[in-house]
Amino acid sequence: MQKPDCPASLNTSPSGVRDADLTVLSQTMAQCCKNIKETVQLLASRHKDIHGSVSKVGKAIDRNFDAEVSAVVAETVWDSPERQKYLSETIVEHLYRQGMLSVAEDLCQESGVVIDMSMKQPFLELNRILEALRMQDLRPALEWAVTNRQRLLDLNSTLEFKLHRLYFISLLNGGITNQLEALQYARHFQPFASQHQRDIQILMGSLVYLRHGIENSPYRSLLETNQWAEICNSFTRDACALLGLSVESPLSVSFASGCMALPVLMNIKQVIEQRQCSGVWTHKDELPIEIDLGKKCWYHSVFACPILRQQTSESNPPMKLICGHVISRDALNKLTNAGKLKCPYCPMEQNPSDAKQIFF
Ligand SMILES: [Zn+2]
Numbered sequence: 295m296q297k298p299d300c301p302a303s304l305n306t307s308p309s310g311v312r313d314a315d316l317t318v319l320s321q322t323m324a325q326c327c328k329n330i331k332e333t334v335q336l337l338a339s340r341h342k343d344i345h346g347s348v349s350k351v352g353k354a355i356d357r358n359f360d361a362e363v364s365a366v367v368a369e370t371v372w373d374s375p376e377r378q379k380y381l382s383e384t385i386v387e388h389l390y391r392q393g394m395l396s397v398a399e400d401l402c403q404e405s406g407v408v409i410d411m412s413m414k415q416p417f418l419e420l421n422r423i424l425e426a427l428r429m430q431d432l433r434p435a436l437e438w439a440v441t442n443r444q445r446l447l448d449l450n451s452t453l454e455f456k457l458h459r460l461y462f463i464s465l466l467n468g469g470i471t472n473q474l475e476a477l478q479y480a481r482h483f484q485p486f487a488s489q490h491q492r493d494i495q496i497l498m499g500s501l502v503y504l505r506h507g508i509e510n511s512p513y514r515s516l517l518e519t520n521q522w523a524e525i526c527n528s529f530t531r532d533a534c535a536l537l538g539l540s541v542e543s544p545l546s547v548s549f550a551s552g553c554m555a556l557p558v559l560m561n562i563k564q565v566i567e568q569r570q571c572s573g574v575w576t577h578k579d580e581l582p583i584e585i586d587l588g589k590k591c592w593y594h595s596v597f598a599c600p601i602l603r604q605q606t607s608e609s610n611p612p613m614k615l616i617c618g619h620v621i622s623r624d625a626l627n628k629l630t631n632a633g634k635l636k637c638p639y640c641p642m643e644q645n646p647s648d649a650k651q652i653f654f
Contacts, residue, residue: 366559382407388545390414393421416537420530427526432461435529442536451532455486455493460525462497463516470505477501547591555585597653601625601638606653613649617642620652 372378382405389398390409395418402409419438426434439446439454446453458479465476483494496513503511534541542550562582597612598605599622606612610624619639621629626646629635635646 360560363556363560365563366556379405379407383409384543384545384548387413387417388543390417391420391543393417393425395421416539420533420537423533424526424529427522427529430464430522432457432464432525435525436461438533445536446532449532449535451535452490453528453532455483455490456525456528458482458486459493459497460521463521466500466504466508467517469507473501473504476504551587551591554587555581558583558585597622599625601629608654611651611654614652615642616644616648623651 372381382401386398386401386405386407386409389395389401398409401407423434423438426432436454436457439457443454462476462479462483465472465479480498483490483497487494496516500508500511500513500516503513508514508517531541540547559581566582596605597620599610599612601621602625604610604622604624606622610622612620613623613626614620615626615635615637617637617640619637621638626635626649629638630646633645634643635649636643
């Protein structure tokens with residue numbers, strides 16, 4: 295800050311501080327004050343924007359939140375200890391899936407639910423690998439994929455290739471210093487050569503630009519950062535499929551379905567009360583209308599009996615006759631005459647006890 299050439303620097307104040315220094319100091323202080331003021335103003339205006347939105351959210355929740363949902367729920371639904379046990383188990387399983395192990399253990403202790411170690415183990419492993427993936431560490435996932443290679447291939451999964459590809463890209467990210475390692479790592483692509491030829495060509499092509507930086511080359515799309523989120527999703531999906539688990543926990547599926555169904559049910563309840571036809575919805579195990587939860591919630595096809603035109607259920611399951619035709623058990627009982635059944639379709643005569651239950 296000293297300016298020895300400036301004549302002002304020769305003037306000194308009684309305390310020995312040069313006037314020029316004081317001027318510079320006061321200018322710097324003024325600039326600092328200005329900066330602080332601007333930052334505070336910016337923060338205040340941003341806070342105002344956010345506050346506006348946040349307060350609107352609060353009002354929207356108050357307006358739409360109906361605390362009284364018991365009208366559409368059967369009061370006795372959680373009465374039996376067995377059902378409460380199911381609920382606790384479902385919550386514990388959800389917590390394990392989320393990696394909240396200590397919370398799950400506490401809930402087990404407090405609710406008296408006993409969880410078998412064999413049920414816990416897969417979730418512990420999945421979470422360990424996912425945690426590493428989130429930290430951009432591919433090794434545990436790669437080890438897992440190599441161990442389960444054949445089973446993954448049986449599921450038509452491309453997870454192992456995707457993991458090797460991402461590992462290779464992370465090497466490219468390191469620039470020219472990783473060139474040799476990247477070339478050596480490329481050998482891992484060999485088993486996938488026929489299935490992923492195009493992808494492998496692109497990865498190899500990018501090596502040409504390693505010296506000048508992939509980010510300035512036609513291959514810059516290889517460095518997109520959302521690949522890490524994608525690999526976490528791929529891993530979760532394929533690992534769950536391999537372990538015979540659903541991707542979403544039963545609790546989150548039930549919760550999401552409830553969120554979709556509840557507003558519809560509340561409306562129906564209101565309409566029923568307004569028109570004073572309370573007898574319409576007495577069976578609380580059964581919904582008064584069909585609620586479409588979207589394709590995501592279709593887990594299996596539904597068989598409707600071609601004779602009675604009813605959906606089959608646990609109490610009225612689909613039955614396969616020996617001729618191969620399928621009808622519901624109620625229809626089978628109705629069509630049985632003197633211990634004999636004539637298939638309404640072929641029409642082959644047969645013993646109704648030969649029919650086999652094919653679902654539930
Ligand atoms: Zn038949």
